[in-house]
Amino acid sequence: MEKIEVSLELGGSNISFETGNLARQANGAVVVHSGDTVLLVTATMSETAREGIDFFPLMVDFEEKFYAAGRIPGGYFKREGRPSERAVLTSRLIDRPIRPLFPKGMRNDVQIIVLPLSASNNYLADILAINGASLALSISDIPFSGPVGAVRIACINDEYIVNPPYDLLQESRMDMVVAGGEDAITTVQVYAKEASEDVVLKGIEIAHEHIKKLIAVQKEMIRRAGKEKREVRLFLPDEDIRAAVAAHAAEKLRQAVMSSDKQSREEAIGALKQEMIDHFTVAMGEEAQAEIIGAFDYALKNTVRQMILDEQVRPDGRKPQEIRPISCEVGLLPMTHGSGLFTRGQTQVLNTVTLGSLGEAQKMESLIGDEAKRFMHHYNFPPYSVGEVRPLRSPSRRDIGHGALAEKALLPMLPSEEDFPYAMRLVSDVLESNGSSSMASTCAGSLALMDAGVPVKKAVAGIAMGLVTDGSRHVVLWDIQGMEDALGDMDFKVAGTIDGINAIQMDIKLEGLNMDILREALGQAREGRLYILDIMNKTISESRSNLSPKAPRIITLQIHPDKIGELIGPGGKTIKKIIEATEVKIDVEDDGKVYISSTDEESALRAVKMVENLTKEVTAGEIYTGRVTRIMTFGAFVEVLPGKEGLVHISELAPRRVERVEDVVNVGDEVTVKVIEIDRQGRINLTIRGLLETGGEEERPGGRRERGEKRPEGRRPRR
Secondary structure (H helix, E strand, C coil), X not given: CCCEEEXXXXXXXXXXXXXXXXXXXXXXXXXXXXXXXEEEEEEEEEEEECCCCCCCCEEEEECCCHHHHCCCCCCCCCCCCCCCHHHHHHHHHHHHHHHHHCXXXXXXXXXXXXXXXXXXXXCCHHHHHHHHHHHHHHHCXXXXXXXCEEEEEEEECCEEEECCCXXXXXXXXXXXXEEECCCCEEEEEEEEEEECHHHHHHHHHHHHHHHHHHHHHHXXXXXXXXXXXXXCCECCCCHHHHHHHHHHHHHHHHHHHCCCCHHHHHXXXXXXXXXXXXXXXXXXXHHHHHHHHHHHHHHHHHHHHHHHHHHCCCCXXXXXXXXXXXXXXXXXXXXXXXXXXXEECCEEEEEEEEEECHHHCEEEEECCEEEEECEEEEEECCHHHHCCCCCCCCCCHHHHHHHHHHHHHHHHHCCCCCCCCCEEEEEEEEEECCCCHHHHHHHHHHHHHHHHCCCCCCCCEEEEEEEEECCCCEEEECCCCHHHHHHCCEEEEEEECCCCEEEEEEEECCCCECHXXXXXXXXXXXXXXXXXXXXXXXXXXXXXXXXXXXXXXXEEEECCHHHHHHHHCHHHHHHHHHHHHHCCEEEECCCCEEEEEECCHHHHHHHHHHHHHXXXXXXXXXXXXXXXXXXXXXXXXXXXXXCEEEEEEHHHCCCCCCCCHHHCCCCCCEEEEEEEEECCCCCEEEEXXXXXXXXXXXXXXXXXXXXXXXXXXXXXXXX
16 A cells, blocks of 8 residues: 655644555554654454443553653663553543544444654644544544544643643643534643633634644545445344333333432332333343343433423432532541542542652653652542442553542642642542542542641632533533433533633533533533532631641751762762651752651751751851861861861960960860861861950860869869
8 A cells, every 4th residue: 555645734833644654454554743753543443343242342542662752661671561640641532532433332342552653842642642543543444433633722921822842831821632523522621720711712712723624634634545434233222122112111210210319219220120121021032131221221311311401300300500419528537637528419539638758759751751740649439439349450541530630620729849848649539429529539639738738829629510412402511410421411520719720621422512512511610610619618718827747847958059969978878877867858959959858846957957067168257166086286177067177276276375286175175166267279277266265264175274274172183
């Protein structure tokens, strides 16, 4: 197959797509170039459908290979291991806009693999990967109703920038990723610093104009290299069975659905489903069970949606613009540094805060470089939260994604490292779940941070909005529960403060969403967010004035960068001695900042004194207390600071003539000296003369008598 290439200019950068040269046994393969970033994106489908499942088995993998950045992985093993958090989040970002575009009822396994061949910070790979996945699917024989395009939008000084490089993105007040088709939006992800709804909407509109350009280029490639789509078996219930089940279960389904309690609703629906299976299996046979179950699930979905559209009534009896009862608690756990419990209906999240030294920040290795995260939010979704039993494993992609969303929502409200030199770890344990546990984690995290005494700027709350539409009508739902998420058309999570949006994540099950519905949903999300914030503020409205007594105290020192080596010592010996002697943690930055962390204030102050003595500069005119280290015929050497000696010349030992140095001081004596000068060669000249008390005979600095002085009575002479 000959190589085919298309390209376009977008946001000041050239993006090119080519196919026909690499990975030719995949159903579809595309190489995406932009600057020094090159990705290979492949799409592959199994030959047959997977039996016995009720979902579409789509797998998306973003495979980080460190050779792409010219690096060898750190650590003992030099082969890439489990995906990094960034790789998992990128995989989820690719998945969301393409998943709704496969045929309903499709059960063939489909896998998208994105392999960065060359990685550079001048163009972030996630946007290229979404467009590459769309095009690989579109030119393949895999059924797919794309293409979709994706762009990133930054906002700097009220100017919108399309697909900014990584360094410029760090200056932006907003990092927005938008994906969609020619006529509508499918995915929105926003991380911002209290952006207004108008700023977000304008960014989406600008993004959509550039998405249309990307789709036009993809269509050109499809025309030149696209394959005919394969016919696959779709697992859809028989229309006659659908009609029969719907008619038989209509009234009973309505009664089963209408319950404010999740458990009783699920029990009623489960019992009714079994009744339908038993009833229709008699007439249709055992082989029709899968069809009957599918027809029942379709009838359930249709019943819930019609209730919402026709009667404005939700399964738990709420109106569309109504939030479940909320309660908040803080300070629940005595040993944690901060804790918050947020309960909304049957969703409950416990968040705990742990504070530590900056050395405990998370070290992360990725294709765009190494970084240290001082703020971490981890989300756990145990099986008991939904009344299930399953093995506990490592965090799922969902856990990682939900944790990152709440983390990004809280991050803009944290104090700077200079004002609050701590590493912070938040853990959200979902104790009970019936929808929107990620937004409950955001609320619980905000409560816990304030309880810990972390000086956050403002409280942060989140709400999940839903949507039900039949094409001609639509209803936007506040605070969706699990059933409305599963049977509805949208999961639109919005988190922020009283003054603006910090994070958005929108997923839909439609092929697109128009701007009018987006505008309506954003406006209503603001009302819901303010309502939740008002309840949270009644529990705790600002951070506690003091940290928990269990939290470490961190003292910050500034030393000259040239003194770092002296503080560390050869092989780290010096700093290790300080740590062992005081039992503190010490972190040293390249700019000379020293952070001393300890739960014991006395130990921390001792460590501070030791560091200051090691790194302090000797200053002319200052007075020091030191020990005599050497005696010479011309004077005595005194260690005024650790490792820093000065000379007290024999003429500066006393206010009178001194014949022998030993007549005044000996090695080991503790003496008080004053710095006369530091000469051009850095030699320190000291004096004792003038610091001694005058009047009568002078007492020696070391506490001994002058020659000829009588011994006190009762004292024996020294041998």
